Amino acid sequence: MSGIFGFTCTSCGERHEGSPSFAFRAPDPYLEQPPDVQARGSLGKDLCHYQDEEGEHYFIRVVLDIPIHGMAQPFIWGVWVSLSRQSYQHYRAHHAQPDINAAYFGWLCNSLPWYSNTYALATSVHPLDANHRPCITLHEADHELIHDFKHGISIAKAQQIAELCLHQTAAQKA
Ligand SMILES: [Zn+2]
Numbered sequence: 001m002s003g004i005f006g007f008t009c010t011s012c013g014e015r016h017e018g019s020p021s022f023a024f025r026a027p028d029p030y031l032e033q034p035p036d037v038q039a040r041g042s043l044g045k046d047l048c049h050y051q052d053e054e055g056e057h058y059f060i061r062v063v064l065d066i067p068i069h070g071m072a073q074p075f076i077w078g079v080w081v082s083l084s085r086q087s088y089q090h091y092r093a094h095h096a097q098p099d100i101n102a103a104y105f106g107w108l109c110n111s112l113p114w115y116s117n118t119y120a121l122a123t124s125v126h127p128l129d130a131n132h133r134p135c136i137t138l139h140e141a142d143h144e145l146i147h148d149f150k151h152g153i154s155i156a157k158a159q160q161i162a163e164l165c166l167h168q169t170a171a172q173k174a
Contacts, residue, residue: 005071007159011167019071020162023078023172027059027109028119046133047092048080058088059109062125062134066145067152075158081106081123081136091127091134098127098134106136113168114161115145 006017026043033041033050041050048059059082065074083091087104094102104125112118122139138146153161 005068005073005155005158007155007162009163009166011163016162016166019073019076020158020165021076021078022162022165023061024080024110025172027080027082028111029057029082029109030059046095047088049088056085058083058085060088060091060106060125060134062106062123062136063132064136064138064149066148066158068158069152069154071155071158075153075161077112078133079112079136080109081125082109083125087125091125094127096130098130100127100129102127108136108138112145113164116143118143118145121145 004017005019006015008015027048030038030041030043030048030050033052037050037052042048046061048061050057059080062079062081064077064079066077067074083104083106087106090099090102091104106123106125108118108121108123110118121141121143123136124139125134125136127134138149140146148157
């Protein structure tokens with residue numbers, strides 16, 4: 001494992017240092033709701049819910065790590081997954097002291113830049129300690145993101161995705 005991830009950006013010419021980490025401020029479905037539905041729901045740093053004619057929708061913020069070949073630190077995505085009401089309530093009830101033996105089923109609720117549609121990929125959510133958001137693992141399917149999750153990405157690919165996030169998308173530097 002070598003040192004700090006860093007590269008000279010082909011987009012802005014600056015040097016970007018540090019492990020790439022990008023996050024979404026909300027689950028995509030919440031942002032697609034009209035203002036009145038959003039106002040009756042809630043969006044926080046870790047939790048989100050709203051109600052529409054189909055019923056209640058529950059989301060939590062989680063972390064997806066993509067290994068970078070030769071680097072100690074992964075490419076980190078801060079993303080949202082939807083949970084069942086039961087899982088959401090269990091997660092909230094254990095928020096101060098997460099139940100590390102729990103695992104929830106979740107649907108990925110963000111469209112990651114670079115990749116073809118990542119919305120509604122199936123995940124498992126694994127609570128960590130109280131100082132860390134849960135991490136997710138991706139269920140088996142034929143998708144580039146799942147391949148990268150399992151096998152990691154090259155430094156060159158990490159750089160390309162980071163440049164895309166830094167300069168061309170809604171994902172924010174975390
Ligand atoms: Zn740049």
